[in-house]
Amino acid sequence: MVSADTALIDDLVTANHILFTEGVVDGFGHISVRNPGHPERFLIARSMAPGLVTAADIVECDLQGQVHDAQGRRSYVERFIHSAIYAARPEVHSVIHSHSPAIIPFGLLREGSHARLRPVCHMSGFLGSRTPVFEIRHSVGDDSDLLIRSQALGLALAQSLGGNAVALMRGHGSVTVGYSIQQAVFRAIYTEGNARLQMQALQLAGAAGDAGAGSISYLSEAESQSASAMNDEHLDRPWQLWKQRAQGLAL
Secondary structure (H helix, E strand, O other): OOOOOHHHHHHHHHHHHHHHHOOOOOOOOEEEEEOOOOOOEEEEEEOOOHHHOOHHHEEEEEOOOOEEOOOOOOEOOOHHHHHHHHHHOOOOOEEEEEOOOOOHHHHHOOOOOOOOOOOOOHHHHHHOOOOOEEOOHHHHOOOOOOOOOOHHHHHHHHHHHOOOOEEEEOOOEEEEEEOOHHHHHHHHHHHHHHHHHHHHHHHHHHHOOOOOOOOOOOOOHHHHHHHHHHHHOOOHHHHHHHHHHHOOOOO
16 A cells, blocks of 8 residues: 555544444445555545555555555445545545435436435535436446446446536445545535425425425525635534544533
8 A cells, every 4th residue: 555644544434434424334335545655646535445444454446446455455346436536526525425325316307307416404515406317227228237347337426426526326336525534524424414305395395285396495506605715614524423422522
């Protein structure tokens, strides 16, 4: 492994545990961080459950998805999600892929649906006015296992993501990016929370007989940007809480 800061590796391990504790990942899913000293490489766990990751389990990959590990360990099959996004987005320093359950239904909606994932709360302003959905059928047809198994598929996903913070993956989950581990974790947790809140709002609107396109007052683009900028100034506050909870120390 190319040398990496011990504190960064510790944060990556902590992030794995937080994402598990907060219900974003279970036995599956993964988070990575770009190696700041060698931006053509990123750090990620070997193929294992996120909640069990330790510093000794971290391996390094390049931007083509090749694993560089003296012990010959394998990382996740879908490491190409990370390699392709880092290659396409130099400003991104952390990537998360998860199957968080409340998000899955929103990835099934067709383009133009009034119920597509949008921010309903100031904590999820980073979602902006449009959350793209990656349709793997456009790249490999309708007989895949929906996994991002190659750099080509990773690049197709990165193209769908574009400059957004989050992209959904039809029938599969989502990908979330950030300029730091802390921001990416914040976004992944609050994307799941936004999906639950939006589902409740849609159900409430339907029960009230008001299920049309204008039935929910989503955040405007300007509100989304302002709220996101404000929240980015306070990432350490929830991070410390989530970290203690993951360590079993929260009161």
